[in-house]
Amino acid sequence: MRLARRHGRRLDLRHGRIDLSHGAGGRASAQLVDEIFRAAFDNPMLDRGDDQAAFDVPAGQMVISTDGYVISPLFFPGGDIGSLAVHGTINDVAMAGARPLHLAASYIIEEGFFLADLQRIAHSMARAAREAGVAIVTGDTKVVERGKGDGVFITTTGVGLVPPGLGLSADRAQPGDVVILSGSIGDHGVAVMSKRHNLGFETDLLSDSAALHGLVAEMVRVAAGALRVMRDPTRGGLAASLNEIAQQSRTGCLIDEDRIPIRAEVAAACELLGLDPLYVANEGKLIAIAAPEAADALVAAMRAHPLGRDAVAIGEITADDQCFVQMMTSFGGGRIVDWLAGEQLPRIC
Amino acid sequence: MCLAIPIRVEALLPDAMARVTLGGVSKCVSIALLEDVQVGDYLLIHVGYALARLDPDEAAQTLAMMRESAQA
Amino acid sequence: MKHIDEYRDGGLARAIAATITREAVARRHYHFMEFCGGHTHAISRYGIEDLLPANVRMVHGPGCPVCVLPVGRIDDAIALAMRPDVTLCTYADLMRVPASAGRSLLRAKAAGADIRMIYSTLDAIHIAETEPHREVVFFAIGFETTTPPTALAIKLARQKHLTNFSVFCNHVLTPPAIRAVLDAPDNAAIRIDGVIGPAHVSTITGTAPYQSLAADFAKPIVVAGFEPLDVMQAILMLVRQINEARHDVENQYARLVTARGNMIAQLAMAEMFERRASFAWRGLGELPHSALRLRAAYADLDAERRFAITPTATADNPACECGDVLRGLTRPVDCKLFGTSCSPESPMGSCMVSPEGACAAHWTYGRFRDRARAHAGRLPA
Numbered sequence: 001m002r003l004a005r006r007h008g009r010r011l012d013l014r015h016g017r018i019d020l021s022h023g024a025g026g027r028a029s030a031q032l033v034d035e036i037f038r039a040a041f042d043n044p045m046l047d048r049g050d051d052q053a054a055f056d057v058p059a060g061q062m063v064i065s066t067d068g069y070v071i072s073p074l075f076f077p078g079g080d081i082g083s084l085a086v087h088g089t090i091n092d093v094a095m096a097g098a099r100p101l102h103l104a105a106s107y108i109i110e111e112g113f114f115l116a117d118l119q120r121i122a123h124s125m126a127r128a129a130r131e132a133g134v135a136i137v138t139g140d141t142k143v144v145e146r147g148k149g150d151g152v153f154i155t156t157t158g159v160g161l162v163p164p165g166l167g168l169s170a171d172r173a174q175p176g177d178v179v180i181l182s183g184s185i186g187d188h189g190v191a192v193m194s195k196r197h198n199l200g201f202e203t204d205l206l207s208d209s210a211a212l213h214g215l216v217a218e219m220v221r222v223a224a225g226a227l228r229v230m231r232d233p234t235r236g237g238l239a240a241s242l243n244e245i246a247q248q249s250r251t252g253c254l255i256d257e258d259r260i261p262i263r264a265e266v267a268a269a270c271e272l273l274g275l276d277p278l279y280v281a282n283e284g285k286l287i288a289i290a291a292p293e294a295a296d297a298l299v300a301a302m303r304a305h306p307l308g309r310d311a312v313a314i315g316e317i318t319a320d321d322q323c324f325v326q327m328m329t330s331f332g333g334g335r336i337v338d339w340l341a342g343e344q345l346p347r348i349c
Numbered sequence: 350m351c352l353a354i355p356i357r358v359e360a361l362l363p364d365a366m367a368r369v370t371l372g373g374v375s376k377c378v379s380i381a382l383l384e385d386v387q388v389g390d391y392l393l394i395h396v397g398y399a400l401a402r403l404d405p406d407e408a409a410q411t412l413a414m415m416r417e418s419a420q421a
Numbered sequence: 422m423k424h425i426d427e428y429r430d431g432g433l434a435r436a437i438a439a440t441i442t443r444e445a446v447a448r449r450h451y452h453f454m455e456f457c458g459g460h461t462h463a464i465s466r467y468g469i470e471d472l473l474p475a476n477v478r479m480v481h482g483p484g485c486p487v488c489v490l491p492v493g494r495i496d497d498a499i500a501l502a503m504r505p506d507v508t509l510c511t512y513a514d515l516m517r518v519p520a521s522a523g524r525s526l527l528r529a530k531a532a533g534a535d536i537r538m539i540y541s542t543l544d545a546i547h548i549a550e551t552e553p554h555r556e557v558v559f560f561a562i563g564f565e566t567t568t569p570p571t572a573l574a575i576k577l578a579r580q581k582h583l584t585n586f587s588v589f590c591n592h593v594l595t596p597p598a599i600r601a602v603l604d605a606p607d608n609a610a611i612r613i614d615g616v617i618g619p620a621h622v623s624t625i626t627g628t629a630p631y632q633s634l635a636a637d638f639a640k641p642i643v644v645a646g647f648e649p650l651d652v653m654q655a656i657l658m659l660v661r662q663i664n665e666a667r668h669d670v671e672n673q674y675a676r677l678v679t680a681r682g683n684m685i686a687q688l689a690m691a692e693m694f695e696r697r698a699s700f701a702w703r704g705l706g707e708l709p710h711s712a713l714r715l716r717a718a719y720a721d722l723d724a725e726r727r728f729a730i731t732p733t734a735t736a737d738n739p740a741c742e743c744g745d746v747l748r749g750l751t752r753p754v755d756c757k758l759f760g761t762s763c764s765p766e767s768p769m770g771s772c773m774v775s776p777e778g779a780c781a782a783h784w785t786y787g788r789f790r791d792r793a794r795a796h797a798g799r800l801p802a
Contacts, residue, residue, distance in 0.1 A: 268372025332431040333468020335786040355424045397541025398570045401624035408676035419436030
C-alpha cells in the first residue's frame with residue numbers, strides 16, 4: 001500500500017488513545033485514517049484518498065442498504081462490532097438476491113478510545129471484507145467528547161447488483177409458499193449475552209455472524225424464479241422477520257416448532273434467562289420464502305453450502321387476513337408467535 | 350417472574366455459592382438457602398438463588414404416575 | 422435438559438389429555454384457576470388449552486406480582502428514582518408497567534433517572550458496594566419465591582455494614598390472595614371448582630398453608646410444577662377430586678415441593694419481615710395480613726422509612742378491568758379495552774404489560790383462537 005501522505009511520528013498504537021484532534025479534519029485525522037483504516041483495508045479505490053469512491057455502474061438493478069452498529073460489548077465470542085458491521089450490511093444487500101459490490105464505513109469514536117482497540121476492529125473488518133470479496137472503498141471518522149459516545153459506533157453502507165429477473169420483496173409471499181430457515185437460531189444473541197457482566201454466565205458458544213451472499217448466490221442459481229422473499233432475522237429474531245413478511249404480504253404463516261434447529265447451549269441459556277429463542281437475534285442466518293415446487297431443490301442446495309448445512313423447511317405461508325404467525329408447539333398445542341413489544345435485549349446489534 | 354428451573358451443581362464455591370451447569374451454560378448462584386448441597390444435586394434456581402433441591406426418587410415416581418395417567 | 426425435557430413430551434401430553442377427556446363427566450363443566458403467573462404463561466406458551474376437552478376450562482388467577490402491584494407503589498418508586506442521589510435497582514419485569522399520568526420506570530430512565538435492571542439481589546448489593554456515593558434502593562416485589570432472596574440481601578447488607586443500601590418492600594403473600602379469589606360472590610359469572618397451586622412459592626412455604634383454604638372453601642388444591650405435563654397431570658388430579666367429591670390438597674410437584682417447605686428460607690423471611698396490617702392489591706383491594714414490611718430492627722435498611730415515603734393511592738383507569746380479570750371474573754377478551762386501546766405496545770393495566778398477565782398471555786399466544794369464538798363487535802379487527 002502506498003501512502004500518499006507522510007506523517008511525523010507514527011501513531012502510538014499500543015498505548016495511544018483517540019483525542020479530539022483525530023476528528024478535526026486536519027493532520028491528525030489524516031494520520032488516523034492512513035495508519036489505521038487505509039493500512040487495514042488496503043485497496044486502490046480507498047488509496048486514492050478522495051472523499052468519495054468512483055465506480056462504473058453495471059447494467060441492471062442496483063440496491064443500496066445502510067445500517068448502524070451500536071452493539072455492546074464491542075468484542076464478543078465469534079466477532080466484534082467491525083466484523084458485524086461488514087457482515088450485516090453485506091447481508092442486507094444479499095437479501096435482495098444481490099451481489100454486494102462495495103462498502104462504505106463511517107465511525108463515530110469516543111475521545112479516549114484505545115487506538116489498539118480501533119486497530120483490532122479495523123483488522124477484523126478488513127478480514128471480513130476480504131473473505132467476502134467486497135472492499136471498503138470510502139469512509140469517514142468523527143470524534144465525540146468523552147462520555148458522549150460508548151466507545152465507537154459504526155455505520156456501513158453497501159451497494160449491490162441484482163441478477164436479472166429476480167424481484168424479491170417482502171410483499172410477495174403467497175399462501176402455499178414454503179418457509180425455509182438456513183440454520184440454528186439464537187446463537188448471536190446468546191453469545192453476546194454471555195459477555196455482558198451483569199448477566200453472569202459463560203458458554204463457549206460463538207456468534208453466527210457471517211456474510212451470506214455466497215449462500216444466496218447458490219440459492220439464486222438453483223431457484224431464482226421460485227424465490228419470493230429473503231430476510232435475515234437480526235433484531236427481534238425469527239419472530240420479527242416472519243411477522244414483517246406476513247404483514248407486508250397480507251398473509252399468515254404456520255411453522256412447526258420441532259423443525260426449528262436450535263443448539264443445546266442456546267436453548268439452555270434461553271431457559272436460564274426466560275427468553276424465547278424465537279426472538280433472539282441472529283447474524284448469519286436467513287429465511288427464504290419460496291414456491292413449493294422449488295423447496296426441496298433449494299434446501300438441498302443450501303445444505304451443500306457451509307453456511308446452510310442445517311437448512312430446513314419449517315413451515316408454510318397461509319391465507320390469513322389477520323396475518324397471524326402461528327406455531328405448532330413440540331408439545332402439540334398451538335400458539336401465535338407475536339410481534340415482540342419493546343426490546344428484549346438492548347444493544348444486541 | 351417465578352421463573353425457575355432445576356440445574357445441576359457442577360462445583361461448590363466459597364461464600365455459600367455454587368457453579369451450576371445447564372446444557373453447556375454455566376452460572377454462579379447462591380446456595381445460602383439450602384443445607385448440605387453436593388456436586389451432582391439438581392437445584393431449583395430463581396433470581397440467582399437456589400430455593401430447593403430436586404428429589405430424584407420423587408421425580409421418578411412423578412414420571413411413573415404420568416405414564417399411568419396416559420394409559421388409564 | 423434432564424428434569425425438564427421429560428415433562429414436555431407431546432406424546433404423553435396427548436395421552437393424558439385423552440384420559441382427562443374420558444374422565445371429565447360429559448354434562449359437567451370444570452373451571453380450574455391456575456393461581457400463578459408462571460402457570461398462565463406455560464398454559465399459553467404450550468397451547469395446553471388446545472388439548473383439553475371443551476368442558477374443562479382454565480381461569481387465569483392473580484399470581485403475578487407485577488399485575489397485583491398497585492399503581493401508587495410504582496409512582497413511589499419512580500419518585501425515588503428521580504432523586505439525583507438515588508440508584509433504583511429493579512427486576513426487568515417492572516420497567517414497562519404503566520404508572521399514573523403515562524409514566525413508567527422505562528420512561529423515567531429515558532428522562533435521566535438512574536435505574537438499573539438487575540437479575541439478582543446480589544447485583545444490587547454489588548452496586549451498593551462499588552458505588553458508595555450512590556443511595557442504592559432495591560425495588561422488591563414478588564410472592565414467597567422471591568422474598569427469601571431479598572431477606573438474604575438485607576442480611577448481607579447488614580454484614581457488610583452498608584449505609585447506602587435500602588429495600589422498597591412490596592412482597593406479598595399467596596394464601597391471602599387465594600382466599601380473596603375463592604371468596605367470590607355467589608353470583609359471580611365464573612365459579613371456580615378447584616385451584617392449581619403455585620409451583621415455586623410452594624417450595625418455600627410447603628403445602629401446609631393450603632390446607633385451611635381447601636377446607637374453608639371445600640375446593641381441591643393441587644400444587645403443580647411449571648412444565649406442561651405437570652399442569653396436565655394436575656388438571657387430571659383436579660378432575661378426579663371433583664368427580665369423587667373430594668377437596669384435598671395434593672402435591673403433584675413432589676420432586677421439589679414438600680409439606681413443610683424450605684425452613685431456612687422461612688426463618689430468614691421471619692427474621693427480616695413482619696406482616697403489614699393491610700395492603701392494597703391492585704384488583705383485589707385491601708387484604709389484611711397479606712404483605713410484608715421490614716421489621717423495626719432493620720428500619721435503617723427500609724427505603725420507606727429512610728425516604729419518608731407516604732403511600733400514594735392511585736385509582737386505576739375506570740375503563741380498565743384488570744381487577745375483574747385478576748379475580749377470574751372477566752376474560753381478557755371481554756374487557757372493552759382489550760385489543761383496542763390496550764395491547765402490549767400500549768398497556769392500560771398490568772394484566773397486559775407483564776408477560777404472565779392473563780391479557781398479555783392471551784394476546785401474545787392465544788388470540789388467534791378468538792376468531793373461532795368470535796363475538797361480533799367485541800373483538801379486535
